[in-house]
Amino acid sequence: MEKKSIKSEHGIIYYWIGGNKNEDASCIIFTHGMTADHTMFDMQVGYFGEKYKIITWDMPLHGESRPYDNFSYYNVAYELKNILDVEKVDKVILVGQSMGGYVCQEFAIQYPEKVKAFVAVDTNPFGHYYYSKWERYILTKVGIMSSWLPYSLLVKSIAKGATKTEYAYENLYNAVSKLSKKEIIFIINMGYGGFLKRKETIKFDFPVLLVVGDSDNTGYVKKYNFKWSKHEGYHLEIITNAAHNSNVDNHVEFNKVTEKFLSKL
Template sequence: MEHKSVKSERGTTHYWINKREDKNARCIVFTHGLTANHMMFDKQVEYFSNKYTVITWDVPLHGESRPYTDFSYENTAIELKTILDVENIQQVILVGMSMGGYPCQEFAIHYPGKVSAFIALDTTSLGQSYYSTIDRWWIKQVEPMAKWFTDKMLRKSMAKSVSKTQYAYDMILKMLEPLSKADIVEQMGIAYGRVFDRKESVHFNFPVLILVGEYDKTGKVKHYCEEWSKKEGYPLHIIKGASHFSNADNYDDVNKEINNFICGL
């Protein structure tokens, strides 16, 4: 993977690309979750790079894409558009994990002609219609609650709450390692604080697949995924033996699900 970056007045956004020489090769963009970075998709990069152009990136405010001012999911979509313009990539398949689903959806809203498909991986729909007032209130309590944890307890509790396997647990801790507790809390506060910027629900006309871990107990993600699938008619597949970080807990099944979905486009 080649490490590159793009700049805007808000900051520098870092990305990694494995570009196929075959100009007809599809491009998959993997977008990571909150407090994580591009390493979240190591097992997917390994699996898909021999056939597809693959892009991973550190979402603004995360990983090496710090510092970053004026964070919003709309602005993350603009940064992704810049990356694709630099690479002269016209069409992408978006894979967004947890928080990473929101930059993907914003990108698809603003640039629908550039999206071939979207895989929603342990993530939820934009728009307020799925979330009750109390749900929205609890989401905004994540940052103040995190402040009460010691640094060590916060990291371990975060890793334990989203993983079922040792690999996934260790990967979370590895991605958190470069961050201070203040960094983690800041990312939580800003990212969760902007989730409901977009009030209206959105229907996508391109194919969408929802994947969620069998044991995903992060908030009400699994419930929201089920409601999203029912309302919009998007297929929902359960990843066996996996928690919220399903693409690490059971990367074999996630990779097969994504590959089968793409092959069926």
């Protein structure tokens, strides 16, 4: 994977590109979750790289894409569009985990003509329809509650709460520990705050696959995905022996499920 960067008025964004070099190869861009980085998809890069052009990136405020001013999902979607424009990618397959799924949804709202399909990994749907007033209220307090924890405990609790396997734990721990406590709390506040701004439900016209780990105990992600699947008719796959970072916990099963979905496009 070749490391590259783009610069906008808000900061420098780092991304990695590789995989199939044929001009007619479809492109997958993988967008990681809250406090993670591009290495979350290391087990997908090699697997899908033979057939697809692959792009991973450090979302603004994460990994090497720091510092970044004026974070919003609208701005992050624009940065993603800039990467695709630089790489001359007209249509892309979006794979987004957790917060990365919010970025993908915003991108699809802003640039629907550029989306070929969307794989939503342990993420939640936009729209207040899916959430009670109490659940929305709790989301606004996650940052405050997280700030009560000592830094070392905060890092460990984030990594432990989202993973089931040792490999997945180490992967997330390494990413989170690069961030300061102030950065972590800011990401949490920006992540959930921006998510709640989208009040309307969104119906996408391209194929969508929902993927959730069977042991995902982060909030009510599983419940929301069952409701999302029922409301919009999107196919839902449950990944066994996997928590919130299901593509990392059980990459073998995740890769097969995703490959089957993509083969039908």
